[in-house]
Each structure stands twice: as structure tokens, then as C-alpha cells.
Amino acid sequence: MVDRSSPPPLSAASLTLRLAGIAVVIAVVAGAFAYVNGTLDPQRLTPKKLINVLETNNGVHPGFRRNHSKGVCVIGHFESSGEARSYSTAQVFNAARTPVVGRFALPAGNPYAPDSAVPIRSLALRFNQANGQQWRTGMNSMPVFPVGTPEAFYQLQQAQSPLPSTGKPDPAAVPAFFGSHPEAGPFLAWIKTAKPSASYVTETYNSVNAFYLVNAAGQRQAVRWSMVPQAVDAPGATAPEGSDFLEKDLDQRIAAGPLRFQLNITLANPGDPVNDASKAWPEGRKVLNAGTLVLEKSQPQLNGECRDINYDPLVLPAGIEGSDDPLLAARSAGYATSYLRRTSEVSQLPAAKQEAQQ
Numbered sequence: 001m002v003d004r005s006s007p008p009p010l011s012a013a014s015l016t017l018r019l020a021g022i023a024v025v026i027a028v029v030a031g032a033f034a035y036v037n038g039t040l041d042p043q044r045l046t047p048k049k050l051i052n053v054l055e056t057n058n059g060v061h062p063g064f065r066r067n068h069s070k071g072v073c074v075i076g077h078f079e080s081s082g083e084a085r086s087y088s089t090a091q092v093f094n095a096a097r098t099p100v101v102g103r104f105a106l107p108a109g110n111p112y113a114p115d116s117a118v119p120i121r122s123l124a125l126r127f128n129q130a131n132g133q134q135w136r137t138g139m140n141s142m143p144v145f146p147v148g149t150p151e152a153f154y155q156l157q158q159a160q161s162p163l164p165s166t167g168k169p170d171p172a173a174v175p176a177f178f179g180s181h182p183e184a185g186p187f188l189a190w191i192k193t194a195k196p197s198a199s200y201v202t203e204t205y206n207s208v209n210a211f212y213l214v215n216a217a218g219q220r221q222a223v224r225w226s227m228v229p230q231a232v233d234a235p236g237a238t239a240p241e242g243s244d245f246l247e248k249d250l251d252q253r254i255a256a257g258p259l260r261f262q263l264n265i266t267l268a269n270p271g272d273p274v275n276d277a278s279k280a281w282p283e284g285r286k287v288l289n290a291g292t293l294v295l296e297k298s299q300p301q302l303n304g305e306c307r308d309i310n311y312d313p314l315v316l317p318a319g320i321e322g323s324d325d326p327l328l329a330a331r332s333a334g335y336a337t338s339y340l341r342r343t344s345e346v347s348q349l350p351a352a353k354q355e356a357q358q
């Protein structure tokens with residue numbers, strides 16, 4: 001009787017051929033991964049390179065963000081005015097209230113930098129919509145970014161890297177970079193007069209990158225947004241000397257009552273640059289007052305709710321879309337790399353060490 005249940009035995013030659021076929025498939029897949037990963041092209045800018053250069057310049061502070069490392073968490077909610085409703089289906093503009101977890105921070109990667117070190121502050125927000133979708137945004141107090149591409153951002157970081165010979169950055173490198181990057185003009189004009197603020201809550205925070213609002217009819221409107229503070233400083237108030245006045249100021253103000261910001265959404269006119277964060281939009285654009293951010297509580301970042309949030313600017317609800325600004329994709333990929341590194345080091349944070357010793 002013939003056994004039809006098992007295939008005929010393979011000859012040595014056909015077995016070798018099959019194994020070779022499998023090896024070719026594996027090699028092609030590995031090659032594709034290496035290509036996507038940038039391994040095959042050492043010139044290609046990868047998220048790893050972007051984060052490595054930040055670590056070279058700032059040192060590695062385990063558990064902390066690789067940029068905007070020093071910060072504080074805030075908890076509150078957003079009250080929609082309904083004004084953005086006809087431009088976007090996003091629930092955040094339609095529901096009366098949406099809970100928010102936010103974070104104020106200083107730019108740069110040193111969590112122990114004095115608050116007066118730089119005149120820039122940032123505000124990141126995560127809106128948790130009732131339908132489960134989220135809107136995450138990271139905004140800066142600068143109106144425009146120094147550069148328009150991830151490659152230029154990387155070169156600017158490289159210009160600030162310590163030289164192996166001296167252990168210090170080449171003092172001529174940053175001026176040389178700006179000399180060959182005229183797009184930085186608007187940012188340099190702004191930074192010339194910018195002063196470190198005495199408070200996080202008296203600054204205006206800008207999306208800097210452009211996005212699209214999309215309405216129920218599928219119409220897309222290019223926008224940039226800003227959070228404009230209701231709080232004002234006493235006339236002539238300047239940042240005090242010392243390292244950590246911003247968090248103390250925030251704690252004191254919030255203990256006295258909720259702090260409010262108005263969400264202004266600026267609508268682009270046709271032809272306004274949507275893919276270049278180094279360029280301002282001309283004055284006179286229509287601005288929507290989309291609602292009010294109400295901050296009710298602050299928390300230290302070491303154990304606060306914002307600590308383990310990645311404020312990836314491309315986590316968007318239906319009704320808000322990213323633009324083709326190349327910085328957005330680079331931010332999204334770079335923040336993920338920073339997030340993976342820092343969350344794998346959480347046990348090394350000062351707060352975790354203290355808890356372990358108790």
C-alpha cells in the first residue's frame with residue numbers, strides 16, 4: 001500500500017536549495033530593516049542621532065527627558081467656547097469640558113539648569129477626549145523656530161557639541177551656523193529682546209508648527225495655535241536670581257486659585273507657509289477664541305501625572321491633522337526615542353531612589 005499522508009523524502013540538493021531560498025528571504029528582510037533604520041546610509045538622519053547629539057551636549061540624566069528636561073506637571077481642564085466647532089470635528093472643540101494633563105518646562109536637556117538660564121519656556125498639554133481620542137501638543141514661548149528642517153536642527157546641535165580636543169564647543173561654530181542659515185533671522189530678532197520670565201503663567205505658548213483643522217464636510221483649514229495667559233506680571237517684574245523660582249511661583253499662584261489661558265487658533269491665508277516653522281505668518285490673520293484652559297493643580301514632575309507622557313505632536317484626534325512640516329515627523333520619532341530611553345531608567349530618578357531607601 002502507498003502511504004499518501006507523508007511527502008516524498010527531499011534529496012540533499014533540493015534541501016540545500018530550499019535553505020538557500022530561506023536565507024535569501026531573511027537577507028532581503030534584514031536589508032529592508034537596515035535601510036529603514038539608516039544603517040546602510042551613515043549620512044541619513046535618524047531619531048537615534050537626534051537624541052544622541054542632545055545627550056552629547058547636555059549629558060545623560062537618567063529618567064529625564066532628553067530635551068525640556070526641567071519641568072513641572074499641571075492638572076486641569078479645557079472649556080470649549082464652540083468657536084472652532086465649524087472648523088473641526090474634534091470633540092475637544094465640541095464638548096463643554098475636556099480633562100487635561102500638562103507640563104511647563106525649560107528647553108534644553110539639563111534638569112538642574114537655573115530658571116534664568118534661557119528666555120524660553122514651554123507648555124505641553126494632553127487633552128483626554130470622552131471618546132478615547134487624545135490631542136497632545138507641545139508649545140514654546142518663541143513665536144518661530146530657528147530652523148525649518150530636522151537636518152538644520154541637528155547641525156545646530158552639532159555646532160554646540162564639545163570638541164574632543166578641548167571638551168568645550170567651538171565658539172565660532174554657532175555664529176558660523178547662523179551665518180549660513182538666513183532662515184533663522186526671525187528667531188534671532190525675537191531672542192535678542194526676549195528676557196527670562198519670572199513666571200510660567202505669564203507667557204504665551206505657540207504651536208510653532210502648522211496643523212490642519214478638518215470639519216464634518218472634510219474641509220481642511222491650515223492653522224497654528226497659541227495659549228495666551230490671563231495672568232499678568234506686575235509692571236517691571238523681572239526674573240529673580242536663583243535656580244528654581246518658576247516652580248515655586250506656579251505652586252503659589254495655583255494655590256490661590258485656578259490659572260487660565262485662552263486658546264487662540266490662527267487661520268492661515270492661502271499661500272501662508274504651512275511646512276516651515278521658521279517663518280511667521282503675516283499679521284491680520286483671522287483668530288478664533290476656541291476656549292479656555294483652566295489649570296487647577298501642580299505636581300512635581302518626578303512623580304506627577306505628566307512624567308510618563310510623551311507629548312508627541314502627532315497624537316491628534318479626528319478633526320485635527322498634522323501638516324507636511326518635516327519637523328513634525330522628526331519630533332514624533334525623536335520624542336519616542338527619548339521616551340523609551342527615559343522610561344527604561346525611571347528607577348534611577350532621584351524620587352525613586354529616595355523611595356527605595358525608605
Ligand code: HEM
Nearest residue numbers: 065067068103122124138139140153208330334335338339
Ligand atoms: C527636529 C526638531 C526637534 C527635536 C529633535 C526635538 C526634541 C525633543 C525631545 C527629545 C524632547 C523630549 C521628549 C520626551 O522625552 O518626552 C522634546 C520636548 C519638547 N519639545 Fe521638541 N524637538 C524638536 C522641535 C521642537 C519644536 C519645533 C517645538 C515647537 C513647539 C518643540 C517643542 C517641545 C516641547 C514643548 C517639549 C516639552 C514636552 C514635554 O513637556 O514633555 N520641539 N523635544
